[in-house]
Amino acid sequence: MSEVDRAAMGAAVRQLLGDSLGYLYSAALRVAVRAGVADHLAGGPLTAEQLAALGGVQADHLKRVLRFLATREVFREDENGAFHLTTAAGLLRSDSPLAMGSVVLLLTDELYWLPAGRLDDTVRKGTTVFDEIFGKPLFDYLADDEERGRIFHTALDDLSATEHGGVVASYDFPETGTVVDVGGGRGGLLHETLVKNPGLHGVLLDLAPVVAGHRLGADPAIAGRWQAVAGDFFSEMPSGDVYLLKRILHDWDDENSVRLLRACRNAMSSQGRVLVIDTVVPPGNDPDPSKVSDLAMMIVFDGKERSEPELSELFTQAGLKLERIIRTPGTLSIVEASAA
Ligand SMILES: C[S@@+](CC[C@H](N)C(=O)[O-])C[C@H]1O[C@@H](n2cnc3c(N)ncnc32)[C@H](O)[C@@H]1O
Known part of the structure; x- marks a missing residue:
């Protein structure tokens, strides 16, 4: 073996070792959030001993976890052994306007963690093992378990807050008409849409326990321009002009996705638009957030991230046609469809 081959082999071995233990990175992020490390560093750098005392954990173990996270620029250790916030660590502060701590707690929760550990079963069977582990599909589980529902919807709310400004700024909404936010959670995206487009009215549609926690009523800037509807989006689609998904x-799998798109198609006005706002899977081998999210959707929902041709095919089956794809500043794209 040449020197070059040996070096390449060494790098590949290191990569496979690191990747096989990649789950420890998720676990370490969870430790940092649960011990409140980013919050405790808000006033300035602290040692692992100080952080451990504040977080109620063991100093030596926490130090090793933080040293590992610092290799990914989540926290930085200085030469005196004190830890500092970094840009990523700052997002783990609970008072950050863009807060990712709740997202870490959801994505490292047993809801995702247990099905992830059984990805091989999912791939062998061709279906999620979520229902087998938790006894029912995810959205039913969230509706029945108040604490898990809170964890899920708080995380989605916080994640949405990092996204909806970029989404609304990227799309030219009509001056008047009704926007329906389909499965709009607690209404963060609809709120932003109505604030930025004062001629629009909006309908928030989601399941009853979720709609019960919406926050649209708090802002006088949108007073009288919104309605919150508790219902099943497969059977109760309100009429409107722009549908946000x-x-x-x-x-959802392809069959249910077509059902949902068809429900929008049937309810929308003649000039209506459906905006599918998801990651779009690019061709090729480059890393892309869509390829990670795709596996997350596979393990808990039987869902998937889709490529442009796959989305186009779903639209066709639902009586729609893909008009254009608009990239937003984050990981999401707006895929616009109109009546075919
Ligand atoms: C992944 S979350 C997305 C929430 C929001 N659109 C966002 O981007 O933050 C999916 C949403 O769909 C809602 N949902 C799931 N099944 C539903 C149904 N059958 N009818 C209405 N809403 C549903 C869930 O309650 C949840 O709020």
């Missing part, structure tokens, strides 16, 4: 279609 943000992080919705990727939760």
